Amino acid sequence: EAAVTQSPRNKVTVTGGNVTLSCRQTNSHNYMYWYRQDTGHGLRLIHYSYGAGNLQIGDVPDGYKATRTTQEDFFLLLELASPSQTSLYFCASSVQGNYAEQFFGPGTRLTVL
Amino acid sequence: QQKVQQSPESLIVPEGGMASLNCTSSDRNVDYFWWYRQHSGKSPKMLMSIFSNGEKEEGRFTVHLNKASLHTSLHIRDSQPSDSALYLCAARGSNTNKVVFGTGTRLQVLP
Numbered sequence: 001e002a003a004v005t006q007s008p009r010n011k012v013t014v015t016g017g018n019v020t021l022s023c024r025q026t027n028s029h030n031y032m033y034w035y036r037q038d039t040g041h042g043l044r045l046i047h048y049s050y051g052a053g054n055l056q057i058g059d060v061p062d063g064y065k066a067t068r069t070t071q072e073d074f075f076l077l078l079e080l081a082s083p084s085q086t087s088l089y090f091c092a093s094s095v096q097g098n099y100a101e102q103f104f105g106p107g108t109r110l111t112v113l
Numbered sequence: 114q115q116k117v118q119q120s121p122e123s124l125i126v127p128e129g130g131m132a133s134l135n136c137t138s139s140d141r142n143v144d145y146f147w148w149y150r151q152h153s154g155k156s157p158k159m160l161m162s163i164f165s166n167g168e169k170e171e172g173r174f175t176v177h178l179n180k181a182s183l184h185t186s187l188h189i190r191d192s193q194p195s196d197s198a199l200y201l202c203a204a205r206g207s208n209t210n211k212v213v214f215g216t217g218t219r220l221q222v223l224p
Contacts, residue, residue, distance in 0.1 A: 031210070035214075040216060041216060042117075042201060042214045042215055042216035042217050043157070043201065043214035044214075045211060045212070045213070048210070048211070050210065056210070056211075058211070059114060059211070059213070090156060090157070098144070098145055098164075098205070098207065099145065099162065099164060101147060101159040101162065102157075102159070102203075102212065104156035104157050104158070105156060106155075106156055107156055
């Protein structure tokens with residue numbers, strides 16, 4: 001089974017703080033994704049990437065930057081965190097292809113005070 | 114922006130009963146649908162996929178797809194308490210790499 005890990009698992013920061021969420025997949029998947037999950041909104045795509053150095057804009061990108069440094073590693077950066085970014089963040093990966101399922105990491109719960 | 118609508122928002126069925134969940138996309142270019150299941154405190158995990166018109170059955174789970182109406186449904190027969198979870202529908206068009214998720218149906222199966 002595909003393995004996707006995330007760190008930290010929980011994070012508390014203050015408004016205006018700087019936060020980096022990390023994701024690593026060890027399955028040689030091309031695609032990696034960052035989602036946020038909020039009650040009533042389901043999973044919303046923030047950014048995604050199809051390889052090292054590549055970045056694609058998702059549906060809710062405002063306030064977020066992302067960087068794919070290697071095939072395995074995808075980072076989500078919040079440079080001026082706001083309370084509206086309090087959420088559960090999931091990273092996922094998939095192979096390339098129309099039929100590809102996504103494999104999710106365990107999630108990071110972020111609280112911005 | 115494509116939207117994926119799911120209904121009902123929540124559903125309670127007795128153990129052994131049938132649960133029926135619905136999902137419709139607003140994007141006429143959608144070609145691929147998935148159903149993911151997310152147990153409480155866990156991450157989503159793919160349950161079933163369907164890409165062609167018709168029906169697909171895996172054990173107690175059956176999915177239907179009608180591409181003309183952009184509608185898919187998931188049916189769980191002989192529901193078990195362990196089926197209690199959030200069920201997320203996901204859809205993708207043939208002209209994009211983005212997968213859009215619905216807001217989910219929360220299923221509770223009562224013993």
